[in-house]
Amino acid sequence: MNDNLLTQSLNILEELIAFETVALTSNLDLINYVEKYLDDLGAKIILTHSPDGERANLFASFGPETNGGIVLSGHSDVVPVNANDWTTPPFQADQRDDCVFGRGSADMKGFIACVLAMAPWFSSLDLIKPLHIALTFDEEDGFHGAPILLEDLKSKNIQPDAVIIGEPTGLKAIAAHKGCYEYATTIKGLNGHSSEPEKAVNAVQYAVQFINRLMELTSEMVSRAPQDSPYQPPSTTMSVGTIQGGQARCVVAEHCKFDWEMRPIQRSDAVYVHEQLAAFADQLLSEMREIHPEASIETERVCEVDGLEYEEESSALSLMVKLLGKSDFDVVSYGTEAGLYQAAGMPAVVWGPGDIEVAHRPDEFVRISELEACLSVLERLGREVLTKTD
Helix, strand or coil, X not given: CCHHHHHHHHHHHHHHHHCCCECCCCCHHHHHHHHHHHXXXXXXXXXXXXXXXXXXXXXXXXXXXXXXXXXXXXXXXXCCCCHHHCCCCCCCCEEECCEEECCCHHHHHHHHHHHHHHHHHHHHCCCCCCEEEEEECCHHHCCCHHHHHHHHHHHCCCCCCEEEECCCECCCCEEEECCXXXXXXXXXXXXXXXXXXXXXXXXXXXXHHHHHHXXXXXXXXXXXXXXCCCCCCCCCEEEEEEEEECCCCCEECCEEEEEEEEECCCHHHHHHHHHHHHHHHHHHHHHHCCCCCCCEEEEEEEEEECCECCCCCCXXXXXXXXXXCCCCCEEECCCCCHHHHHHCCCCEEECCCCECCCCCCCCCEEEHHHHHHHHHHHHHHHHHCCCCCC
16 A cells, blocks of 8 residues: 555544534535545535535545445544543644544544545546445434435435445444434423422423333343344443433422433334333323423434344445455444445445544544555455456
8 A cells, every 4th residue: 555645644634633523513614625625536526415504415426427336434523522631632633652633533534534545546546336435414413414415315316335334443344233213302390489399390300200211111121132132232222311400409390301312222122112101201291280281291303223234145244355355243332324324225334443432532543553454445445346347
């Protein structure tokens, strides 16, 4: 592999980290940067946008305008930071000890930098299959961007052979993962003086009961897990991430909202959980409305992204066998956009540089040696898949 490719990927990674593309904020500066870079190389580019126009997906293509080919996909957004927790500024790439530190370095701007560094070479090849580059928005907060991109590809009848999702897997190919379902539940009661709580409806206390029932269901999921579940933990899990409610110790809380998620290993678990929660919410509401008929419990679906299911005959897995020279695959408990691509009829696999253990944490980093290995595999993709007949 040309040493200049590694240098170029490090330079691009520095640029990408500097874009503060925190989920639910604008990523347009980064997308404009990538659009110009790829447009100068002759790529055919499609942009799709969020409803407010503040965020965009990018889909760029090299090679023949036919179906088939390979998608190299990454999300452009990152999770929020507390700069005080970082050794160095989070949006400033810091290279030391064979690592590049910075928010998004592993998750997943390191992979994107490698893909962009290879783009000039891809553009120079006589490709027999198209090579696509996909960048999405808001993966980290509800998977909002990818469905818009996939709907647009469907309308344009673009159907790739396989998709590589470049999440930080330590360069291990991931053949399956759990789903990611995210919700926000709001409980509205009736305020009052805390000296006479029986005359009010305490939304916080009813939220506690709802959350307790959620945790009971989490325990029930253990017995529902298949004996041969490959996941760790092996069962469907639930977790409450945030809770907000009330205004003072001496005031009965009239409002409470909490965010929670479920990581199902099978759709039947999700159906069971929702049935149980709906029945329990009805019980709570019956009690609440005896005092306040306008009381309510409402759950907003933020996203429901099914997991990546293992498929024995997946063209994406066959591709990774060819590129990596081995047929062993892992499974993980975290969610990715791979399930969305698979549901859209595009076989997907998760593979990329970086360690998921450092993603979302202070002093996130990606090892330079893994970027170098990633570049080598992408070069093999060009030489052995995109320019050669089977």
